[in-house]
Amino acid sequence: MKPFIAIVGCGKVGTAIGKFLAEAGYNIAGLASKSLLSAERVADIVKTNNVSEIPWEITKKADIVFLTTPDNAIADTCNSISIHSGFRKNAVVLHCSGALPSTILSSAKKCNAFIGSMHPLQSFASTAPAGNPFKDIIISVEGEKDAVNKARKIATDLGAECLIIKTEAKALYHASAVVASNYLVTLLDLSFRLIKAAGITDREAFKALKPLIQGTLSNVEKAGIVDGLTGPIVRGDIETLKKHVEKIGAITPDLLDFYKTLGFYTIDIAAAKGSLSKETIKKLKEFFSLKT
Ligand SMILES: NC(=O)c1ccc[n+]([C@@H]2O[C@H](COP(=O)([O-])OP(=O)(O)OC[C@H]3O[C@@H](n4cnc5c(N)ncnc54)[C@H](OP(=O)(O)O)[C@@H]3O)[C@@H](O)[C@H]2O)c1
Structure with missing residues (x-):
């Protein structure tokens, strides 16, 4: 069972x-939220009557409790x-934060519960997703052995792949996810602002850049970071880069430092390909240095 x-x-x-564990055959024993309305909304989906605004009223009998x-409210x-003895002995208590470690749940140890975290590497933008947002994603799991074992099974039952990580690695792991998701948007914003400065409309910009973005992702997937890199830096084409810098400096000077910083960090990737001479690498570093 x-x-x-x-x-x-x-x-x-x-x-x-709640929705996708219920679909996978789990029993949703109870739901609590700050507002009863939120708990009742989910209760309608998962077919349970056990709802409350008071968490320990619905957690006491559960084998697994998701916080x-x-x-900022998980630890409290x-x-x-825990103060209300709301976790049963040997229950597993899990939170879903990417940044925080399972140890923020240590108060549950007073009830002899096992603690862990289970972070879906996915962006949840609404309470009514179109399909199963867990399908084929990575769910990273860390914590005490019993919690990790339960979380691993849950991740698989949700349709995801489980990745076990170290508790102390969570901050770096989450920083990586923020770069891949949030800062990718920042990077795209830079690209869109430059193409718009070239006189291309928003709609045309996305259409023009999308195949390039997808092609790059595909190259990195197939060949890795180093061999996935193309363009003027990898060719050591400083003349082209000079033209970029001149035009950006003249037309959108607020974007110049960002462009140069990205260029500076791209040199090491290009150098790892082995096609640039030491002299060219030095020239590129001087060119992209923000001090010059
Ligand atoms: N959103 C994402 O893309 C995403 C991705 C991966 C992981 N996560 C993690 O998942 C967790 C939940 O994030 P979320 O995006 O689902 O947040 P959310 O949509 O804001 O939902 C949080 C829910 O908790 C309820 N709540 C707030 N304070 C409470 C308290 N003291 N006691 C009981 N319930 C309380 C809220 O109140 P009401 O009852 O008023 O509705 C709300 O329904 C976080 O740890 C987050 O880091 C989020």
């Missing part, structure tokens, strides 16, 4: 976990439940 699940925090992630409140919520 599948374990009984309680979910505290019925927002975007809590809703998705899917915002990050766990502590309140």
